[in-house]
Amino acid sequence: MARSVSPETSEASSTVRAVERALQLIEIFARSRGPLAISELAAQVGLPPSTVHRLVQTLMSLGYVVQYPQSKRYGVGRGIAEINRAMLLKYEFGRFAKPHLEALVEVTGETASLAALYGTSAIYLSQLEAPSMVRVSNPVGTPVPLHCTAVGKVFLADFRSAMLEETLAYAGLEACTPHTLTAREALERELGRVRHQGYALDDQEYAEGVRCLAVGLRGSSGAVVAALSLCGPLSRIPDERIPELAGAVMEIGDRFARQMREP
Structure with missing residues (x-):
């Protein structure tokens, strides 16, 4: 005799399946290094494109996913980014950061x-703020642009060309100061310098006088997963001091990243 299933049980099972599928998609987006098409997502989760499209639309409505206007592909939204940020802060780089930040402040001031x-x-x-009365600080938890900050540039320099194209098309190149690079060609040349020299410089591009x-901190996959930076007033970071400071941030950043990659 066939066993009957109550409507409540059937509805609960359907809800659980939908949650499982949504979490699968969130995991795929969190691991991705660029925007994804519905067909690519469907192939990875083994579901019909129509089903994946419905799930992605739901994730978009909740802020977990965004759609890039030019390619119509989908990428990480603030919801997934916030989860990633919280995990980094609680379990990964955040818990190991303090001694490296202290070392960088001690060496550079x-x-x-x-x-x-x-x-x-x-x-x-x-x-960790500088000990001087005159110092530069960026409030923890505040988002900043990628194209005109040193930390942002190390991420952009690590992006594949397709991901870079999508990111710049979505975020734009807004001028924060008269020094901001707002021309695509100029920014691409700058990112080439970052790759060549191993560090990024924000030369009054986000805030005047700063x-x-x-440097990028690479995880076990080889991708840049975090950035270590130092900031100070222009009066204390003249041109002739940049090589010294670059050497310090690269050396301490390398130690930090190696510690994070150790099993």
């Missing part, structure tokens, strides 16, 4: 920060 990617922005996870240097 400037404010040291740890930042992570936050959708199409960067966000500061931890910070210079920042940053």
